[in-house]
Amino acid sequence: DLALYAAKNAGRGRFEVYREGMLEHEASKRVFEQDLAEALALGQLELWYQPLFCLPERRLVGFEALVRWRHPERGLVPPSEFIPVAESCGLISSIGAWVMDEACRRAAQWPDDLYMSINVSAVQLRSATLSSHLHQALTRHRLPASRIELEITETAIVENSEHLAVVLAGLRAIGVRIAMDDFGTGYSSLAHLREFKVDRIKIDRSFIAAYASDDGSAAIVRAVLSMAGQLSIDTTAEGIEQEDQLHSLIELGCGTAQGYLLGRPLEAGAADALVHADQPSGPQALPSVA
Ligand code: C2E
Ligand code: MG
Ligand code: MG
Ligand code: MG
DSSP: OHHHHHHHTSTTHHHHHHHTTOTTSHHHHHHHHHHHHHHHHHTOEEEEEEEEEETTTTEEEEEEEEEEEEETTTEEEOHHHHHHHHHHHTTHHHHHHHHHHHHHHHHHHSOTTOEEEEEOOHHHHHSTTHHHHHHHHHHHTTOOGGGEEEEEEHHHHHHHHHHHHHHHHHHHHHTOEEEEEEETSSOOOHHHHHHHTOSEEEEOHHHHHTTTTOHHHHHHHHHHHHHHHHTTOEEEEOOOOSHHHHHHHHHTTOOEEOSTTTOOOBOHHHHHHHHHSOOOSSGGGSOOOO
């Protein structure tokens, strides 16, 4: 395939193609997929860890693992640029297995009152290998399942409804918790919350961002927190960037906070330092925004 060969050998030039978002071209798409497969084999994928704090104390309670691709020429590539590709070409299963293993390995090195939250895509939920990959990672690193939370999106729930109740029940039987990520942005109904017995709702950051300026968003945040409270579902507010947002969420009884105000995603070494930092109590002890 000459076109593919040309693209593959164009060196730096081919990355321009990715950047322009022109993956609809079949040849460049195949090169990208091939590079991504190699990235996994070459150890170019990294997990970064964003700290999670319980409210109102702002005590560190865990981390969300977020994957990045350390590309030799393009630098750090965010997941939004390669996870969708991985999902469409079948690589998500092996990338997901790697993420699971690496996140469990890291969590096993940290104190056992910290949990690790791992993103799982809709495609992974459809695959039969997810629970065996999880089980292997937990066993290999001698990590109790209770240390792990799996984040799934509403889209995953809608796309997989029939089969999903069984899959989630199986995962919860292993002992991991299930969080519904980006809550409010998808199309799932409230009935799904009861049907699938999620342990946590993560309120999407778009509602937090609009909280002060938009009455509708504020009403939704209040309603979700109240409903979650009545259903005994834990809550996390995503994307907290400002003190006033944090104060509002504390007043409303939100359980956990995540966002640039409190801590950006950190490389493994920096997350490690945060875990082991001797933190006196109070807001001054928080890591500064990088
Ligand atoms: P997500 O699961 O909702 O993760 C939160 C995203 O919001 C992260 O982006 C994080 O860096 C960003 N964020 C956190 N706090 C703030 C804030 O205060 N302000 C703003 N503007 N953003 C904030 P990131 O790391 O680029 O990840 C994007 C998405 O990629 C994730 O959204 C998740 O859906 C997906 N993803 C990341 N890692 C994985 C993975 O290992 N597997 C799968 N399947 N998906 C992943
Ligand atoms: Mg997430
Ligand atoms: Mg999220
Ligand atoms: Mg989100």
